[in-house]
Amino acid sequence: MKWHTADILEYELLKNNAKANRSNMTEAESAFWQIAKSSSFGQKCRRQYIIGEYIVDFFFRQSMTIVELDGGYHTTKEQQEEDRIRQNWLEQKGYKVLRFTNEQVLFDTDNTINEIIKHLNNK
Numbered sequence: 001m002k003w004h005t006a007d008i009l010e011y012e013l014l015k016n017n018a019k020a021n022r023s024n025m026t027e028a029e030s031a032f033w034q035i036a037k038s039s040s041f042g043q044k045c046r047r048q049y050i051i052g053e054y055i056v057d058f059f060f061r062q063s064m065t066i067v068e069l070d071g072g073y074h075t076t077k078e079q080q081e082e083d084r085i086r087q088n089w090l091e092q093k094g095y096k097v098l099r100f101t102n103e104q105v106l107f108d109t110d111n112t113i114n115e116i117i118k119h120l121n122n123k
Contacts, residue, residue, distance in 0.1 A: 010053060018048040018055045028069050028102035029057060035113060041120055051095065054086055063120050066090060066097045069105055 025033065029047070036045035036058060049059035051066075058067040070083075087097045098119060104112045 007053075011050070014050045014053070014055055018050055021048040021055065026069070026071060026102060028071070028105040031109070032058065032067070032069060032105050035109075040113070041117060043120055051090065052093070054090065056090070060120060064095050065116075065120060066095050067116060068097060068099045069102055070099055071102050 025047075033045075033047055035041075036047070041060065043060045043062045046059045046061065047057065049056050051059070056066045057069050059065070060067070068083075068087075083099075087099075090097055096119070098116060100112050
């Protein structure tokens with residue numbers, strides 16, 4: 001598998017943004033990370049991971065699975081279009097993208113986690 005990396009000039013900016021994102025996680029990202037880093041999924045998980053020109057919320061490299069947690073701003077038409085373009089690019093490169101709302105992670109945690117585990121076990 002060939003890894004998809006950003007242009008060298010853009011990578012430094014992405015790296016700095018990813019680092020800032022890891023330091024300023026949303027409540028849902030923080031809750032998800034507590035579960036993911038404890039190996040509850042049976043795969044190593046990385047957070048705020050750079051793939052191509054994008055930073056994904058969570059990445060399971062073994063199964064090429066990305067988990068995106070969407071906050072309220074993802075409901076705008078503009079953001080939905082950007083998300084669609086981004087997801088299409090990632091899927092064309094062989095990644096599987098799973099999307100959940102912050103509310104699903106915070107208030108329907110068991111079902112969200114079970115859906116991810118079910119997907120990861122099918123890889």
